[in-house]
Amino acid sequence: MRPTAPPRRRPPRARRAAPLLSRLGALALITVVVGLLPWLSGRDPALSLLRARSAEQEPTPEALDAIRDELGLSDGPLVLLGSWFGGLLRGDLGTSWVSNTPVLPSVLSAAGVSLFVMGAALCVALPLAALLCAPTLVHGARGTLRPGGSGSGAAAAALTALPEFLTAILLMLALSVWLGWLPPYGWNGPDNLVLPAIALGVPTGGLLGRLVDDALPAVFAERWVGLWTASGCTPGRIAAAALRRATPALVPQLGLVAVGLTGGAVAVETIFTVPGIGRTALGAAESQDLPLLQSSVLTLVLLAALGGMLAQAAHRRLLGPGLRDAALSLAPPPTAPAGPLRRAVPAVCAAVLLTVTAWGLTRDALTVTVADRLQPPSWAHPLGTDAVGRDILARLGHGALSTVGVAALVCVASLVIALVVGFWPALATGASEAASALPPVIAGILVVAVMGPGTLGASVAIALVSWPPLAAHAASLVQQTRAAGYLSGQRAIGAGRRWILWHHVLPSVTGPVARHAVLRLPGTALALASLGFLGLGAQPPSAEWGLSLSESLVYVERAPLAALAPTAMLLLLAAFAVSLSTLPARALTRGRTP
Known part of the structure; x- marks a missing residue:
């Protein structure tokens, strides 16, 4: 009887190339779809632009033909998309169809605002996440953690389940409309940053806290914790080692959480009238401003790809050379029966x-x-x-x-x-x-x-x-x-x-x-x-x-x-x-x- 041949495995280089090719393919597909949006919708782009530029002007055939000749719409979607890709390779994102201004400064300014709001939201989220997982960390390091955990998981889940737009509305009603402590909208000073940062940071902090809080009980149930405790290690050292042990499995999710803040702030930016990249994309879609919409969505997708690659690189770095080709997973944490x-x-x-x-x-x-x-x-x-x-x-x-x-x-x-x-x-x-x-x-x-x-x-x-x-x-x-x-x-x-x-x-x-x-x-x-x-x-x-x-x-x-x-x-x-x-x-x- 002939021995069965072992299953063929792709070489490590091929395994690493597949996700990269997939990311590039997804980026190209989304960019092409955005470029074809005016024609996919079945609506006349010239008519949409005429209404966006001047709602009072009569949409006569002459006015519509003038817009088509000005923007090259009569050449068809493929020619227009090809010219945009050519400009992209030269670092030129085109000119806004509505305001007739270069797109690149507007996109960079909007992306900077969104990144600034994201940084402020992380300043709210990280302390909140640390506060939520601190009881589990302390009790686990001291050996007093109950099977059901410290009980902070429910609070973290409650904050995570609260959507950003609902959080923003509640904050606006409570702190702006009824108490009058903070401005309800605008982007004029530090006061305008508080409500958007809290609205984005609270759900994100709840999610980060829940991820860490769910991973820690499984870490503290491992045998090395008991050995370290018996050998006289301090609770602080055990807690630091437990965080180090739980981090690699969480890094990919944390990277997507951070990237999601940039694009997920659209509702918050709209409610508080923050001139971020999400609100820019929303306005460009409403006015059929194709170059601005293409560049805004492209910026969001590039941030997603960059965040995913950085998270994966950090994941492999934390695992070390011995575990880079193996999956590091945590055993299911012990759970208490539901009361x-x-x-x-x-x-x-x-x-x-x-x-x-x-x-x-x-x-x-x-x-x-x-x-x-x-x-x-x-x-x-x-x-x-x-x-x-x-x-x-x-x-x-x-x-x-x-x-x-x-x-x-x-x-x-x-x-x-x-x-x-x-x-x-x-x-x-x-x-x-x-x-x-x-x-x-x-x-x-x-x-x-x-x-x-x-x-x-x-x-x-x-x-x-x-x-x-x-x-x-x-x-x-x-x-x-x-x-x-x-x-x-x-x-x-x-x-x-x-x-x-x-x-x-x-x-x-x-x-x-x-x-x-x-x-x-x-x-x-x-x-x-x-x-x-x-x-x-x-x-x-x-x-x-x-x-x-x-x-x-x-x-x-x-x-x-x-x-x-x-x-x-x-x-x-x-x-x-x-x-x-x-x-x-x-x-x-x-x-x-x-």
Whole structure:
């Protein structure tokens, strides 16, 4: 019997080249798509530019032909895109179609503002993250850490689940509108930096703190901690070593977090009118200013690629030469059983959401009664009315369908994409990094430019950027399953690759990734609400919660309940996500193990 040949492995140089080629391919694809946006949308770029330059001017054929001749639009999209690429190689990003000024200074200025805001947000996030993981670090170094952790994970998850646009609105209402401590908008001095930095830094600090807090219990459960403690090492030295041990596995995620701050600040920059790169891209998309939009999105994608490469280089540096070709992973941390209170929180949140939704669905959400506009709560309208006299309770009920229902469909689409990509993780590295660095708002800008604003465009945008975490989870499970010993036995007895795929690999991967997708449902709904708030998602007269919040924010001083009601529903949704994410895995699966 002839010996079985060992499986062929790609050389290390080829393994390193695949992610680089993937990043370059994703960068080129996104740039080409942005360049073709005016033609993909089916709208006349000349007409959009005429309206952006002068809303009063009549769109006569002569005026439109003059714009086409001026900008070279009559030559077609491919010629225009080729000339832009040629200028890019020379360091020339072109001239704005609207303001007729060079694009490069505007992009550099906007990117500098965004990076400055990102630095200020990190100054808020890092101390907050240290504060959140400090109890776990102290108790673990002293040997007093309980199986369930220090309890700070729930607080970190709560801060992480709070979306930036909602944090920004709450800060503006509390510190600017009601207390008058800080300016609500503008970019005139240090005071204008405080609210954007806090709005971005609080969720980021919660995420960083949660990543470290989740990794530390597994580190302190390793045998070396007990040996060091028995040999008389101080708690400070053990804590420093534990951080050093946990850092390599977290560096890739921390790099994407830092890059995501640059592009994820679009909603915050829009709310506080900060002239950053995200707000610049949003304005360029609205006015069909193609050179400025191309350069803004290209800047975001380049930052994503640079951040991913720096994070990977730091990851390999921290691992050292002996472990560069091996995956450094931490064992699952010990978890405590979920108590009655922890089990009750998601049930209470779900009960309130379902009650309000069911009650609101029995009422009329579309009838406009101008005479009843901005009315306080009454028997006829338990939560009052909005700016055009529609019942707020009815808007909440009907808005749940368009917010949570659409989010469920998006999660299903993301799950399918993740399962496909999970089998080819190296080839999808660039697309994954680009999607991670393009927040839903930027993806919404691109998709809406093609499909127009609406629920469908917002759903496609969220699906395009929500699959990378699920794909990373699927890729990890695929790698673990393929390396399992029992599969080697299956191959030895003659099982084919396709049979193993359908009967072993897919069943082992689909279940955990599907549960992961379900846990991301509330976050997806919040992302849809953020697009609705910015006018990129559902359009009037839809009752979608983000759109309802945007419409009522102008009248918050006269009728605060009109804005606070959708805000409360979004906060309940975030609390539901937090309570689910902090439950042990066995509580979510009824204790069943594969």
